[in-house]
Amino acid sequence: MAIKTFLLPDLGEGLTEAELVRWMIAEGDAVAIDQPIAEVETAKSLVEIPSPFEGTVSTLHGEAGQMMLVDEPFFSVNTGGEDEPAAPAAEASEGALSYREEELAGTQVPAEEEEDEGSGNVLIGYGTSAAKKTSRRRRPRAGITTAAASSETSTQAVRVINPLVRKLARENNIDIHQVKGTGPDGLVLRGDVEALIGAAPAAAAAPVAAPAAPAAAAPAAAVEPAAVGGADKRTGLPVASSQVLSGVRKTIANAMSTSRREIPEATVWVDVDVTKLLKLRTKIKEAEGQAPSIMALISRFAVAGLQRFPELNSRIDVEADGSLRHTLFNGVNLGFAAQTDRGLVVPNVRDAHKLNAKELSAEFARLASVAREGKAGVTDLSGSTFTINNYGVFNVDGSAAIINYPEAAILGLGRIVEKPWVVNGKIKVRSICELTLSFDHRVCDGGTAAGFLRYVADAMTDPKSALASL
Template sequence: MSSEMQVFRLPDLGEGLTEAELVNWLVAVGDQIKVDQPIAEVETAKSMVEVPSPYAGTVAELHGQAGETLDVGKPLISIAPVGATPAEPKAPAATDDAVSTGVVTDAEASAAAETYRTEEKAGSGNVLIGYGTPGGATAGRTRPRKGSVAVVDSAPVAAPVAAPEAPMEPAVAGTRIPGKLSAVISPLVRKMARDHGVSLDAINGSGASGLIMRRDVEAAISAPEAPAAPSAPAQAPAEAAAPAAASGDLDGRTGLAVSARTPVRGVRKAVAANMTKSRTEIPEATVWVDVDATALLDMRAELKKRSPHDTPGLLAFIARFVTAGLKKYPALNTRFETGADGSQEIVGFDGINLGFAAQTDRGLVVPSVRNAHQLSARELDAEIRRLTAVAREGKATPTELGSGTFTLNNYGVFGVDGSAAIINYPEVAMLGVGRIIDKPWVVSGELSVRKVTELTLAFDHRVCDGETAAGFLRYVADCIENPGGALADM
């Protein structure tokens, strides 16, 4: 190993995210660490992530404190070679050999970070982050996890960033281990493979020199012979108490004392930006219809009598109807894009990634079932339950939280009938399902009490007109009212 100090910079952890909040250090200055050992927990706009070290050696300096927001590409940790004695941190000095001595100037850090972000971030599978290889020096002690800082709950949604035609090489040179290029992968790729039971040894990397890319692992996950095998992630740190009151701070407009000031950052910052973009760019319209769900409830009750332990939930059946409806009305499973030159196009997809809103301790998140159109109601139910579990643990991957093409929102669990939902940008439509309650309903000319719910569809009027939106909504409603016949045709 080189005798020079290694400076590891905060990597792009997926989907082109530009910053992350440092939740907790897992090591301290003086610790002996090995390659791929987790060194810190950070929270991005997507999820909680453990960042592994790309180097073995002695921790020389930690560049940041818990609760601090760090930019991608800025120094995260400095590591001295194995056997070296870490020196006391020095004040930054503008010298030509600053990097080689382990001291990074502010100007260098900013320039390197900007280069890193420009060349590395991409949201369609081309994220190229060279760090982390098998093996390494003998492991040293690991500090116990400290209490976490406050986490603001929200619905993590981020628009994919346009991917370059080919992965770029130069910016990753400082984060790779010499001689190990073909085995080097990002921690996001490594975690994705581990969570889905994919062997990295069996993957031929499509990147330069055989580098394994995120798209390579995604292809292995979606392959029929490589079923997902989710791991049991460690329990996410508990949220800290609410922000303390700003004692003595009076609001000039109301004259009232300010009880708390909550910084908008991390997940909430990403959500605010995404929702604002949705409302600003999408000319949305809404259609809704009341639906008699009695037959669907009766059918599920009968199935439950026959098979009590693996009967799909109502949301899984509705999800099955939605995927069938999107095949008939594909305009709602698209994306509206505007090019840098002002040109516009509607992008269609060969497949459906069905997102669904899930309430967690961190707020409302939207994981997505990939290739949902290929799954039965029972398979959809299993995947919805799996994704809900990992989302609530804060361990859902950026791909699981940011790859949807259409969103299904069951807000009926909150006891409401309808909602004027904000479309999950950059998607073009969202279907909401209200609570199911007893209502008077006319059946065969006679009044009776039925189980009724309300379906609400918000859609982007740029991609289709009301006839298409109404046709899709009516199709899903008819499936709910006649589930046996609908499933027989699917």
């Protein structure tokens, strides 16, 4: 018999762990390829994991409620087949590609592996496929190996199946052939490469930090967590609660830190008279029974503004040699901040530039609903190129929002309040909204950012004229 072990796949966006919600199978059950076998909860959504193998479940490597790590054993299957003659032992392991990598790569495999059999790399919506038959002798696949490795050559190809691991090594100038794998039979895992990435700076800093080692121990002791109800060593106050950030809070914290660390941002803002916009929406609702949300109308103006100021609909990437690459996009994937019970998430409307205000309003409502239910998919929560944050729902006037990394800008909407406003030399009561734009100063200067913000503000002030030209 052949036992194959499936490693928890990378579920996208760099997530390294997921909570096992429930098994949909039990040990001893028969399982088919692509059959849903478990439901896991990431920091972003609930995801069903399909089986890449057909056979009988032999081992479930976790229990409901347990945190499962990417690239670690998830479940094992007795496929009932026989191993290849060149590798007669029993056990095998299989790593899975990330969703985004699978979408991009399809069935592509590295050149040295293109003659292997179907990988069994199965994610949601994907099946397996076998390579064309060839008269040449097959080599054991890098990620599906046997416990007793064949010694047919003295120089065996590096054992790594996940293209993300190869990419990570390449981007950090690490020779994948020099990485010592800690997986089954020397399989190179993501953690092996990351360990080498972290080792270089640590080694460089060691000679400097060594003399201060005794003093460095004090801060560690000072922040040692105290039991709930006990006294905090730094402040002397009783501890109400203390826990390591995890799940969505950890993801948000990391994203915010990365944004502040990587992006030199600046903020511009303007107060906007939206009295006519509110009246226009009321007229549409009276005439048609329903109307786009205010956010959808403003978003339509923002999308049009991005077509005039494309620098704000872009991204800065750091190349391997330290140079900066500026990428502009044809089209807009519009992200919007949505508050859920699990924290703040950013669903995005794909190809928002193709939608009118009514269609945008419908998509906002749909995506907000699935996000709050925890059912948003990876594509729903990744890939945005520009984000709008309506913090007015929290009854605040303004905010210098943190850019949704790696985007170049974020537009913020404050609450709409009645204020005295000068109109044609007279003071009148008008509905006013504060509009803010935080932008990456590397992609453009203040003039471009101000031009975009002014375009959106003018459209909000005179929506009939703006909509007529869209």
